[in-house]
Amino acid sequence: MAILVIAEHDNQSLKAGTLNTVTAAGKVGGEVHLLVAGHNCGAVADAAKAVAGVAKVLVADSAQYAHGLAENLAALVVDLAKNYSHVLSPAGTSGKNFLPRVAALLDVAQISDIVAVESADTFVRPVYAGNVLATVQSVDSIKVITVRTTAFEAAALGGSANVDSIGAAAEAQLSSFISQELTKSDRPELGAAKVIVSGGRALGSEEQFKAIIEPLADKLGAAVGASRAAVDAGYAPNDYQVGQTGKVVAPQLYVAVGISGAIQHLAGMKDSKVIVAINKDEEAPIFQVADYGIVGDLFTVVPELIQALGNN
Amino acid sequence: MKVLVAVKRVVDYNVKVRVKADGTGVDIANVKMSMNPFDEIAVEEAVRLKEAGKVSEVVAVSLGVKQCEETLRTALAMGADRAIHVETDAELQPLAVAKLLKAVAEKEQPQLMILGKQAIDDDANQTGQMVAALLGWGQGTFASKVDLAAETVDVTREVDGGLETVKLRLPAVVTTDLRLNEPRYVKLPNIMAAKKKPLDKLTVEALGVDVTPRLKTLKVAEPAKRSAGIKVANAAELVAKLKNEAKVL
Secondary structure (H helix, E strand, O other): OEEEEEOOEOOOOEOOHHHHHHHHHHHHOOOEEEEEEEOOOHHHHHHHHOEOOEEEEEEEEOHHHOOOOHHHHHHHHHHHHOOEEEEEEEOOHHHHHHHHHHHHHHOOOEEEEEOEEEEOOEEEEEEOOOOEEEEEEEOOOOEEEEEOHHHOOOOOEOOOOEEEEOOOOOOOOOEEEEEEEEOOOOOOOHHHOOEEEEEOHHHOOHHHHHHHHHHHHHHHOOEEEEOHHHHHOOOOOHHHEEOOOOEOOOOOEEEEEOOOOOHHHHHHHOOOOEEEEEEOOOOOHHHHOOOEEEEOOHHHHHHHHHHHHHOO | OEEEEEOOEEEOOOOOOEEOOOOOOEEOOOOOEEEOHHHHHHHHHHHHHHHOOOOOEEEEEEEEOOOHHHHHHHHHHHOOOEEEEEEOOOOOOHHHHHHHHHHHHHHHOOOEEEEEOOOOOOOOOOHHHHHHHHHOOEEEEEEEEEEEOOOEEEEEEEEOOEEEEEEEEOOEEEEEOOOOOOOOOOOHHHHHHHOOOOEEEEOHHHHOOOOOOOEEEEEEEOOOOOOOOEEOOOHHHHHHHHHHOOOOO
């Protein structure tokens, strides 16, 4: 049977996590179809058909899918799912929102946040903030899965899948979109960045967070992240949060500035290739996972680091 | 308006769990258990809605072993009016929980159901969405603001790019994110008063729900440990290491 992957997008561009999810689908084995449900989303469909390993792109273009409302999206996917053995979505806030709805309506379990595919019915997923890895086997006829995108490589581009237009499902009429406030940034997307600079509560204020973290991120071409404590204190917006219940990242280089390293934060970044910690507390737990640590006052060390990077 | 709040008993967030030596599960004997932190936020939100005069009754519900009573007493001490315990020793996975909550909702007829967005033990992030689907209700997940009116609720949601606000027709399901509120500290008199509040018992059988697990856990293991690296003296040394040793610059 074929596998259905639900593309994550904003009607203009295909989100990077979709490529990693296609790779996970490929490991299950079977023909991979990619669903683009949106409104005026032709550019996304064009990007989707170029993803290597995708046999067919299904496009549902309708005003009711413009903002990815879970109730409407789930109804569409439930109708399609009966023709598939697996339904996969990236484990971003979109997939986490609509996919459990799909699973419940199909009367099947969802397997959340998988990090490995053992076989067509057996998967590995983290529990307890990533301190435990559980290998689980599904007994359901359709496997509904969200994918931790950092655990899989991105699929290559260069494919040329067929594109089929499909009709919309009946609108659920349970919810409507009111507004959005998106964080504007020219920096790379947190989930896909090669380098991330994250700040913690030790930054002390929103102004200092910006004044210290942003120049270092600019110097490194990095995305900016934050600990829960920094977000709760209002130093950084919510979508910067890295951790168990925020974003899970795995960049080549993660620089933790003034972050003590609670297990909930480590859950979101400990798969980074190289971790650097800057903290004045020598005993901070972050040093137990850091490859390189500097014990010192971040307000001195970070400007020195920016200067040292400038000399290279 | 009645609000139903679901609360789960989980290993306390400060406990670092250990895998059993035979790899069959996680050792939770003799570890501290608490209310799931996101569910505390859910109870707090429901109680604040009552204090604001928008809600007339807050009913807390928990599913699972006998000791869930303690979790429900905490919810009552925070300000819930009464509690329902669906007592069972069976393993309950999110789909089964959603079916049980649906059955409870059909008896109680709430206009709003508030749940934590995820439990910090299985990290599934499914139950609220599933119960909304089964009831045919709208859902406002990962809420950082809830604005309740007579027939609708506006929910501001924490999403990957920032914030998004949706309007839901009531009845509806809301799941809480971290920034929705800061749960109150429960004082001793409230704990004493909570002991007198009603706590009703229900069974899985009486609710007529098949809770058979759909996922079989074959094994659990600890992930590969990261070993601590080295401390460097200054920024210049760090840059040299990142460049020449780690080769990430």
